[in-house]
Amino acid sequence: MLGWLRDYLRKPEGRAGQHPHYLEIMVARTGQPAHTFRINLDTLKKSGRALGMLFLAWFGGTFYVAYSHISNMEAIASASQQAEKIAQLESSNQRLAEEKQSMGQYVFNLRARVEELAVRVHGMVNRTQTEFPVEANRPQGGVAIPLSSANAAEMMRKEFSLFDENIDNLLPELETTLAREFSRPVGSPIAGDIDISSRYGVRNNPFGSGHEFHNGIDFIVDRGTPVLATGPGRIEAAGYDGPNGNRVAINHGFGYRSVYAHLSKVSVKPGETVERGQAVGLSGNTGRSSGPHLHYTLYYRGQTINPARYVKAN
Numbered sequence: 001m002l003g004w005l006r007d008y009l010r011k012p013e014g015r016a017g018q019h020p021h022y023l024e025i026m027v028a029r030t031g032q033p034a035h036t037f038r039i040n041l042d043t044l045k046k047s048g049r050a051l052g053m054l055f056l057a058w059f060g061g062t063f064y065v066a067y068s069h070i071s072n073m074e075a076i077a078s079a080s081q082q083a084e085k086i087a088q089l090e091s092s093n094q095r096l097a098e099e100k101q102s103m104g105q106y107v108f109n110l111r112a113r114v115e116e117l118a119v120r121v122h123g124m125v126n127r128t129q130t131e132f133p134v135e136a137n138r139p140q141g142g143v144a145i146p147l148s149s150a151n152a153a154e155m156m157r158k159e160f161s162l163f164d165e166n167i168d169n170l171l172p173e174l175e176t177t178l179a180r181e182f183s184r185p186v187g188s189p190i191a192g193d194i195d196i197s198s199r200y201g202v203r204n205n206p207f208g209s210g211h212e213f214h215n216g217i218d219f220i221v222d223r224g225t226p227v228l229a230t231g232p233g234r235i236e237a238a239g240y241d242g243p244n245g246n247r248v249a250i251n252h253g254f255g256y257r258s259v260y261a262h263l264s265k266v267s268v269k270p271g272e273t274v275e276r277g278q279a280v281g282l283s284g285n286t287g288r289s290s291g292p293h294l295h296y297t298l299y300y301r302g303q304t305i306n307p308a309r310y311v312k313a314n
């Protein structure tokens with residue numbers, strides 16, 4: 001740069017070099033010799049041009065720096081906007097994650113309740129043993145897929161199809177349960193107040209010494225009292241049967257049977273269907289009986305059960 005400037009300012013060649021333009025300034029002072037200043041106009045012009053070029057270079061550089069600065073400011077502003085957008089997106093993501101978590105918990109609780117309901121219904125249908133017992137805090141494991149935004153919809157769909165399946169399984173169970181509950185022999189075979197002379201279980205032999213197992217309940221009633229079916233069913237047996245005397249046996253379905261013994265009169269026939277509360281005969285003192293009473297026996301799955309709970313259930 002300096003070398004170029006030196007060459008540029010060197011004395012011109014050719015015609016301009018042979019006939020340079022000069023400006024001479026003479027300064028005369030009293031009592032002093034005159035001073036003459038000589039300025040080469042060509043060199044002055046060249047210097048002016050060089051200064052102009054330097055000024056242009058400075059101006060260009062300054063403009064460039066200023067422009068760069070403004071560009072940077074714009075980039076910073078843009079970056080700031082981007083950061084704001086990212087923050088908004090992150091906040092939105094956080095909200096979605098929280099909603100997803102809450103939805104997951106909701107579905108989990110809902111499933112637990114449906115499963116609990118299923119267990120209860122199973123329990124009602126088969127009181128002795130639930131088919132699929134579900135207990136809390138049992139060992140768990142296996143392949144698990146964490147709930148994420150990407151698979152949430154698919155998981156929900158699967159989860160709801162499980163509900164569908166559970167409800168599909170529950171409905172027939174519930175219908176069976178309702179039918180069974182409706183058919184269960186409950187209540188008293190005698191209208192009005194009841195007076196029990198002998199409960200279910202071991203008792204003294206009313207006809208002699210020792211003990212015997214009494215497989216039902218004896219109701220003290222006047223001879224000729226209407227004897228009522230304790231549940232809907234089909235008459236399985238009706239007529240004389242040795243120690244039971246005249247007796248009626250009803251099959252209620254679902255493993256339940258009821259027997260009414262020592263009757264004076266039987267008013268139904270085998271195969272007939274009866275409703276709850278319908279009279280099947282009149283009480284009496286037939287068969288192995290020490291006095292007028294109604295002997296009432298309940299069977300569940302071939303075994304006698306204590307009728308007390310069922311009589312009181314009504």
Ligand SMILES: [Zn+2]
Pocket residue numbers: 198214216217218294295296
């Ligand atoms: Zn009895």
